[in-house]
Amino acid sequence: MSQQPDPDEMRVGTAEREEASRLLGDHYSQGRITPDEYEGRVLAAYEAVTLGELRPLFQDLPAPHPAYLAPRFDPPPFVPVYQRPAAVLPYSPKSKIAAGVLQIVLPFGIGRFYTGHIGLALGQLAVVLVTCGVGVVWPMVDGIVLLANGGTDAQGRRLRD
Known part of the structure; x- marks a missing residue:
């Protein structure tokens, strides 16, 4: 039986770190974070190894967030038409x-x-x-x-x- 890995334990790469820094720059330019907060968060973004380390950098900020931090959407399981209740269709x-x-x-x-x-x-x-x-x-x-x-x-x- 295979288990899904915890998304926060997934390792990030340079592209994810740079996107996080770019979006933090957008928040800084909008005045949502101070220069000191911006500097600390960007430094933390470049030092991040996992998604779990990037997530707290955006918890208190409104959108935009990096796309890879969005909650995963698992579509409902497929149910063939002939197995669906007639009242639903x-x-x-x-x-x-x-x-x-x-x-x-x-x-x-x-x-x-x-x-x-x-x-x-x-x-x-x-x-x-x-x-x-x-x-x-x-x-x-x-x-x-x-x-x-x-x-x-x-x-x-x-x-x-």
């Missing part, structure tokens, strides 16, 4: 009844074109054309499934009833 403006009926009445993937699943629709159309019409079974079964269970549009939103 908005409904599609498209109808499952229209999609299902189009699939059955015009079994060339027309219902899938309607829902925005272009790749699936082209696949169904190709199968119907290549098999000289025998492949209409796939779009028709797909239409029955759409009528029975519903489905989603190309953005993953549930089709309306």
Whole structure:
């Protein structure tokens, strides 16, 4: 099991030290720190070895701060659309009844074109054309499934009833 290293223990390089000094100069020019504070903080910035040693130099100052001192944003874990609760996702403006009926009445993937699943629709159309019409079974079964269970549009939103 791997553990994430403490960000404050990460070593800094010359570029990070110079950015900190440059931003401290901006704060000094705005009058937020005195000349003595500026000198002490810049000296501390150039002597810093880790991010944890740079962080206190900006704690009492407003933005701008060095970008590498910003809190890390860990995005929420990815949850596939089919595992998300239906109440969270908005409904599609498209109808499952229209999609299902189009699939059955015009079994060339027309219902899938309607829902925005272009790749699936082209696949169904190709199968119907290549098999000289025998492949209409796939779009028709797909239409029955759409009528029975519903489905989603190309953005993953549930089709309306």
